[in-house]
Amino acid sequence: MAINNELLRHLEKELNATISKAGPVGGGSISHVYCLHTAKEKYLLKLNNKGAFPGMFKAEAEGLDIIKSTNSIHVPTVILQDNFESDSLLVLEWIETKRPNPQSSALLGEELAQMHRNTSANFGEVADNYMGSLKQGNRSHPTWAAFFIEERLKPMVELAINKHLINNTYIQNFEKLYKQLPGLFQEEPPSLIHGDLWSGNYLISVDNNPYLIDPAVSYGHREFDIAMTTLFGGFSNEFYEAYNHHSPLAKGWQQRLDLWNLYPLLVHLNLFGSGYLAQVRDCLTQFI
Structure with missing residues (x-):
């Protein structure tokens, strides 16, 4: 163009x-x-x-x-x-950038924790937006479990069905997950989350300040943002240590990363095809 x-x-x-x-x-x-x-x-x-x-x-x-x-x-x-x-x-x-260093990575973790302290009465609570090139809904829900199922998983599963990317076994397994999801994690107050926090969506300026770009915001569970940082790498130990120092995550958060990453993996499945199906299967079967 x-x-x-x-x-x-x-x-x-x-x-x-x-x-x-x-x-x-x-x-x-x-x-x-x-x-x-x-x-x-x-x-x-x-x-x-x-x-x-x-x-x-x-x-x-x-x-x-x-x-x-x-x-x-x-x-x-x-x-x-x-x-x-x-x-x-x-x-x-325009932001002039440089490569992250331990100090800027730690500051990114600290400032993300500060951002996550911004809350709302319900989950969602912002206008509908996009995850990549796919629309995502942000209707209000009283719990993260309801929001994650209705606004994140179900639309992507339905799209995958329409694209003939998943079969009945996957559909049945997602139905099992929907029933079990509320017992798999600890509900928290809604946090303002970036929503698409992979390594390509943050910058470090030449004066060492972290910047977030390309947001897919909603009020959600902060573990969702943390999970996405692990999906494709690019975040250092200093980032996680600083985040947990300023806003400790609930016990067992590491074991729930694949649960929340089901959504971005479904997005990638729908955008790029069956090469992501094995990752969806592996994440899904851990929790049913």
Whole structure:
């Protein structure tokens, strides 16, 4: 998705600045990502087709603003969220980054614990948004078990059925899990969670501050965020030690990681196919 002259002029008008360069940035799997250079600032531009992913950038901007409002951890400032012709666009503050070190990793754990202290009356409690390129619902539920089943597992299982990715054995096993889930963990008050916390969704700035990006926020169980950090690696021991120091997790949290990771694995199954089926099976059979 190229940036044409009409879009450039629109961006210049909205930013009140002349764009001297618009270069592509790697890392975007759903959207096209660019660095916009002006005389005074650099910005991150994300572009996608507004018909293919309706409301995606609006939800992302709202999620960033919700996290920012907690004053717990940095996020890029939302500069502009807009539609132009067939495109949807999001312009964010540009963050100069460096590799994590033990100090910044520990600070990420501490500040995530602070963010998780922000609570709500019920689970969900934010507008529907996206997990990757799939829509996810955030209707309000009084318990995490009900929210996780109704808003996370069931929609992904139904989609996998429609895609002919799972058979009756999987369906029956998920039904067993739904019945047993309330007894498998300790309920906690709802916490504001990032919702898609893998290593590609945090940055460390050159001044050593952690930033969260690409949120899929809801009020949920904080173990869900911690579980996702383990799914693809990229988080150090200093991160987990700092998190547990500032906000200790309930006993046995390590044994529940695969339980919560059923959801992102189902998302990956639906997006990328049967290569993730074995991981779904292995996680599921542990808890039934």
